[in-house]
Amino acid sequence: MHYSAIKRKIVKRIDKLCCQPIEVFVFHAVSDSFDPALNKQVDWSSSTEFKQRILSFKQQYTFISLDEAYHCLHRDLTRQKKLAVLTCDDGFASILSILPFLEHEQVPITLFINPKYLDGTSIRTGYATAPKYITQNQLFALKSNLTSIGMHGYEHLDATKQTPEEFAESVDKCINILSSHPRYIPFFAYTWGNHNDTTDRILAEKNIVPVLCDGGATRRYYNGISRKPIDTQYLQSELVNSLIR
Numbered sequence: 012m013h014y015s016a017i018k019r020k021i022v023k024r025i026d027k028l029c030c031q032p033i034e035v036f037v038f039h040a041v042s043d044s045f046d047p048a049l050n051k052q053v054d055w056s057s058s059t060e061f062k063q064r065i066l067s068f069k070q071q072y073t074f075i076s077l078d079e080a081y082h083c084l085h086r087d088l089t090r091q092k093k094l095a096v097l098t099c100d101d102g103f104a105s106i107l108s109i110l111p112f113l114e115h116e117q118v119p120i121t122l123f124i125n126p127k128y129l130d131g132t133s134i135r136t137g138y139a140t141a142p143k144y145i146t147q148n149q150l151f152a153l154k155s156n157l158t159s160i161g162m163h164g165y166e167h168l169d170a171t172k173q174t175p176e177e178f179a180e181s182v183d184k185c186i187n188i189l190s191s192h193p194r195y196i197p198f199f200a201y202t203w204g205n206h207n208d209t210t211d212r213i214l215a216e217k218n219i220v221p222v223l224c225d226g227g228a229t230r231r232y233y234n235g236i237s238r239k240p241i242d243t244q245y246l247q248s249e250l251v252n253s254l255i256r
C-alpha cells in the first residue's frame with residue numbers, strides 16, 4: 012500500500028474516534044399544504060412538520076453555515092460538538108416563507124439555485140405546470156448573513172449525462188449570474204447527487220466545492236461534502252427501511 016493511502020487510513024481511524032461528523036441536511040419545497048400542480052410529494056414538507064424538525068435538530072446540533080463547515084472539515088483536528096448545516100435545493104419560491112422562521116431561530120441556510128428559472132417563466136421538465144421559483148429580484152433581495160447562495164446547475168439537468176463541455180458551460184453560466192450576489196459561495200450541489208470523475212475535475216479546475224447527496228455525513232474534507240435529505244417522504248421511507256432491516 013502506498014504511504015499516503017496508509018496515512019489516510021490512519022487519519023480516518025483517528026477521526027472516527029475523535030471527530031464528530033458534520034451533518035449536512037437538504038430539503039426542497041416547504042408549504043402549508045401540498046399542491047399537486049406545484050409540488051412533487053418526494054420533494055415536499057409541510058411548514059408545520061418542517062419547523063418541528065428544525066426545532067428538534069436544534070436540540071441535538073449546533074447549526075453552522077456550509078462555508079464554516081467546510082473550514083471546520085479542513086481545520087479541526089478533533090470535534091466533540093455535534094454540528095449541522097441546512098441546505099435547500101432547487102430554489103422553489105415556497106421556501107421564502109420559511110426564511111423568517113430560520114432567521115428567528117438563527118439557523119444559517121444555503122440555497123442551491125438553477126439560474127435559468129430565475130426569470131419566472133422557464134419550466135423545469137418533469138413538472139405538470141411550472142413550479143413557482145424564486146425570481147432574480149427576490150434572490151438578490153436576500154441579504155441576511157444567515158443566507159448563502161450556491162449553484163445547482165444552470166438548468167436542473169443530470170451532470171453525468173451532459174458532455175464535459177455542456178457541464179462546464181452550465182457551471183460558467185451559474186458563476187456569471189450568481190457570483191454578483193453578495194452572499195454567493197463557490198459551492199455546487201449536484202442534481203440528484205449525480206457526479207463522476209469528469210464533473211469533479213471540472214469543478215476542481217474552477218475551485219468550486221462539490222456538494223453531494225449520498226445520505227452520509229462528513230468527518231473530514233476529501234473531495235466533496237455529503238448530505239442527507241430531510242423531506243418528509245424521504246424520512247418516512249428511511250424509517251420504513253430501518254424497520255424492515
Ligand SMILES: [Zn+2]
Pocket residue numbers: 100101163167202203
Ligand atoms: Zn435539485
